[in-house]
Amino acid sequence: MYLEINGERLISDIQQDFGAVYPFLKIEFFRNGTIRRDRYPVNKLIPATQPVKTAWHYKKDKGxxxxSDGMTVTDFENALMDQFGLSAQVFRRSGNIWLETTITDNWTLKQQNEHGREITVGHNRIGNKDPSITDY
Incomplete structure (x- = not known):
């Protein structure tokens, strides 16, 4: 799968493309300079309605x-920074909440997504039905 990155696309477009492949993961973008592996404060969150160019730390036209399923979260987040100057954090769904994956960033995107699915679908089977989640 390819994520199409260009300055005119909205952050939400990138998030939707990513979520279509990994429905139990989401990415958020932050104004955080080139600092990596640091917690991202909410006040640095870039709204999904903003174009990607507002998130760049250095100019990148497009690409x-x-x-891939075998890519780790760390590799994905680093690739966004290295190739596009974007500070991003992956979150995993856990029932009705989203958790940062910082402790498990060495897991692959597929592992993260599967774990989110197991937790969320298992959560639903206990009786807390969320109609926005489909059992597989």
Whole structure:
């Protein structure tokens, strides 16, 4: 899968493309300079309605980022920074909440997504049905 990155696309477009492949993961973008592996404060969150160019830490016209199930979260986040100057954090769904994946950033995107699915679908089977989640 490829994520199409260009300055005119909205952050929400990138998030939707990513979520279509990994429905139990989401990415958020932050104004955080070139600092990596640091917690991202909410006040640095870039709204999804903003164009990607507002998130760049250095100018990048356009390009594609190749994603694969075997790519780790760390590799994905680093590729966004290295190739596009974007500070991003992956979150995993856990029931009705989203958790930062910082402790498990060495897991692959597929592992993260599967873990989110197991937790969320298992959560639903206990009786807390969320109609926005489909059992597989």
């Amino acid at each position: 594609q980022l190749t994603l």
